[in-house]
Amino acid sequence: MNYEPVIGLEVHAQLLTASKIFCGCSTQFGREPNANTCPVCCGFPGVLPVLNKKVVEFAIKAGLATHCEITRSSVLARKNYFYPDLPKGYQISQYELPICQNGYVEFDLNGATKRVRLTRIHMEEDAGKNIHDAHGDSSLVDLNRAGVPLLEIVSEPDMGATEEAGAYLRTLRAILQYLAICDGNMEEGSFRCDANISVRPVGTEALGTKIEIKNLNSFRAVERAIEFEIQRQSETLDDGGSLVQETRLWDEHREETRSMRSKESAHDYRYFPDPDLLPLVVPESWIDEVRAGLPELPAARRQRFGAEYGLPSYDAELLTSRKDVADYFENAVKIHANPKALSNWIVGDLFRVLKDRKLDEQLYIKTWPLPAPRLAELVQLIDQGKINGKIAKSIFEELLDSDKTAQQIVSEKGLEQVSDSGSIEAAIDKVLAANGKQVEQFRAGNDKVFGFIVGQVMKATQGKANPQKVNEILRDKLK
């Protein structure tokens, strides 16, 4: 039988606050175990949590950017379970009345606009980290992460294909990155995803048995795990088997999901309002203030890049997928208005450098290997006919980390394009004289040799000849 998947995603996004959600401990990553802890986040008796205002502000930002209703009176609740990374025996989260509800995220996929509804966004604290197997019969606990603020973003089961899930995650991550509230690093766990997947026969309405998959720490893992589950569930049903609602773990090495030993009485968290925390009331004025401070978001910017700069949607998509790159592009265009050429340099050469230097792992690149005005100048020299494209590529490499301008490098090294017919003809004549055999072959009808001869001429001019001129004159001479 043919089955179709029904996919919903839960994302946990770590917020970029300086301090934890309920205490004044630092959120700094990578410090010595338990350096960022205090009696509050260690769950000592008698301590009181106090909510970090910035967490609320970030939650409102995320809600407004995803078209959610902001809940005016919101409540923090205790989610009760026992695990050593959770020192209090409960996680402070939200249950009824999360801060944001009923939103959506939209993206373009295969030429159509897809909308994925959001059920809710709520605030909660992260748990600590356990290290297993280190000392035989014990586990080690580091509570530096306990109390780091998270947003849990829950989608409706609106995705019907693996690629929709991937596109949804990328869109959501770009939004959070534009808002500068989460760095979106999946490998480091600051943007984590759990997937809920069921399958049903194509054309039917009723939902199948829902399976939750955890441990997805890359986009690739999300996509592979969903593919695996669709196949596993379909085969089980085809073989006459039945599925049980359960949580499964993605095993990165074996590329399969496996059943988690079901924790006894799982999902009985006995939520109740945390009496240590007052209800949260968000006045309209606060929402207005946050709304006024929202940046232009990726979707709007992508459309504007198409309309204002005449860029193809592929370019607009790539350039606006990161706020820093989009800002870079616009700074360059201001200096030299050739949007398409600048886009080509950015998504080609500049992206390669960013990737090589792992600069793309930063949320917002402030120090570029080649600042925007200097890239603009390089493109300007090409458009003015002062250098050819090939020379420009080599100048690009020299400009990295240098404080010289493109013009300086051109002048110093004498790289100006040679366009005067006399010098080009002279070079061509020499090449033709030295390559009699190839000339004969060309005249005998072997067109392929033409490229070789052009190459020889370029070489003879140290790459500086105007390639178009070379072509024209050479064609003329070989007639």
Place this chain on the structure above:
Amino acid sequence: MSGPGEWHWQRPYVKNFSMKLTRASVQRVATLARLRLTDDEESALTGQLEQILGYMDKLNELDTANVELFSHAMDSANALREDRVANQPNTEALLANAPERDETFFRVPKIIE
């Protein structure tokens, strides 16, 4: 700023408790709370919990349609703090209370999952 007026808890928080509390549900709650109860304690607690739930039933008899919902013992909202790092690392003092440690980690019985 107005008080938290509009919110209310949905089921199972506002439910009719009049059904009889079974021993099995007491055992379940005990397991979730990591309590190990003797037979006598189980019987005693079943009775006591039944009394408490009976009291809830009594309260449910009141017509509260026009009473503002009660969310918190304090009649206020929004105790917030600014996002500032206020704590200096004091790991030694915190670890001093741990039954076992390993360098600056807390050490606990092995977790199996």
